[in-house]
Amino acid sequence: MRRICRVFGNPIAQSKSPLIHSLFAKQFDLDLGYDKCADGITDIENAFTDFFKNEAAVGANITLPFKQRAFDFADTLSSHALRSGAVNTLFKKDGQLFGDNTDGRGLVWDFKRNGVTLKGAKVLLVGAGGAAKGCIPALFDAGISLLHISNRTTAKAKVIVDQLAANSDWNLSLFKDTETYDVIINATSLSLHGQIPSISTDILSAANVCYDMVYLDEPTAFLQHARKVGITTTIDGIGMLVGQAAESFKLWFDLSPDLTSVINTIKS
Numbered sequence: 001m002r003r004i005c006r007v008f009g010n011p012i013a014q015s016k017s018p019l020i021h022s023l024f025a026k027q028f029d030l031d032l033g034y035d036k037c038a039d040g041i042t043d044i045e046n047a048f049t050d051f052f053k054n055e056a057a058v059g060a061n062i063t064l065p066f067k068q069r070a071f072d073f074a075d076t077l078s079s080h081a082l083r084s085g086a087v088n089t090l091f092k093k094d095g096q097l098f099g100d101n102t103d104g105r106g107l108v109w110d111f112k113r114n115g116v117t118l119k120g121a122k123v124l125l126v127g128a129g130g131a132a133k134g135c136i137p138a139l140f141d142a143g144i145s146l147l148h149i150s151n152r153t154t155a156k157a158k159v160i161v162d163q164l165a166a167n168s169d170w171n172l173s174l175f176k177d178t179e180t181y182d183v184i185i186n187a188t189s190l191s192l193h194g195q196i197p198s199i200s201t202d203i204l205s206a207a208n209v210c211y212d213m214v215y216l217d218e219p220t221a222f223l224q225h226a227r228k229v230g231i232t233t234t235i236d237g238i239g240m241l242v243g244q245a246a247e248s249f250k251l252w253f254d255l256s257p258d259l260t261s262v263i264n265t266i267k268s
């Protein structure tokens with residue numbers, strides 16, 4: 001039987017999810033129709049209801065700006081979703097709609113793929129949007145020793161710190177200019193506009209690894225800047241993108257695709 005999945009977001013035209021999931025499905029000869037929601041969608045709750053009414057509907061991915069509304073829409077939430085307050089994956093399970101957040105697992109998988117040890121690492125997370133918040137639980141699960149957040153709008157970073165630190169024993173706080181960090185993660189959208197976050201050269205050059213969640217055909221402005229100040233391990237977001245998609249695919253079909261071939265196909 002043909003199964004269907006869909007990605008919901010706005011804007012959605014540039015989404016690579018249909019390509020990634022069709023490459024996964026091909027590995028297992030799975031008859032999967034994976035498409036995008038209509039462009040410009042706003043009434044997301046009705047769109048979810050309509051989609052999941054279809055018997056063939058298995059699951060959905062959710063991207064900007066609907067992760068919070070997917071969180072509210074789900075009947076049951078995974079611990080990752082609960083701890084991050086956002087849902088990027090919905091699926092039917094035992095007659096209910098289950099919500100999970102796979103962004104953080106995708107990110108952690110990509111660090112591992114690139115040979116980066118997170119255990120004990122001190123992390124600076126730049127950005128306080130859905131992607132930043134969504135990856136924090138998985139980073140602590142991977143054994144980081146502390147995470148500090150810096151964001152253009154400090155109040156948004158403070159909300160995340162207050163929410164997540166209150167329910168955990170994580171060493172989580174706002175950015176401190178007296179700290180040094182092993183890993184710096186750019187979780188802002190600045191690279192989409194060729195811009196870099198404001199991080200002092202002292203802080204940046206003291207790091208071992210810089211990660212940019214954005215993926216472009218060329219190295220992002222942030223990664224180019226990091227290289228200029230001497231950072232040798234710079235990683236873009238393509239592995240995270242494919243990694244989070246694979247985690248969704250596993251939830252839907254209980255199948256673990258090969259990711260390297262998919263990353264290579266997308267890059268080519």
Ligand code: NDP
Pocket residue numbers: 064103106126127128129130131132151152153156187188189190192197213214215237238240241242244
């Ligand atoms: P949000 O819109 O929720 O957050 C955007 C973040 O970028 C905020 O922290 C915002 O700061 C900051 N920002 C935007 N413009 C500026 C600016 N001019 N100066 C300084 N900071 C700015 O987006 P998401 O969190 O969902 O996504 C962030 C990025 O991560 C996106 O570019 C997205 O493509 C990428 N991403 C990649 C994934 C992957 O799998 N590789 C998965 C998910 C996201 P402020 O709060 O002050 O507005």
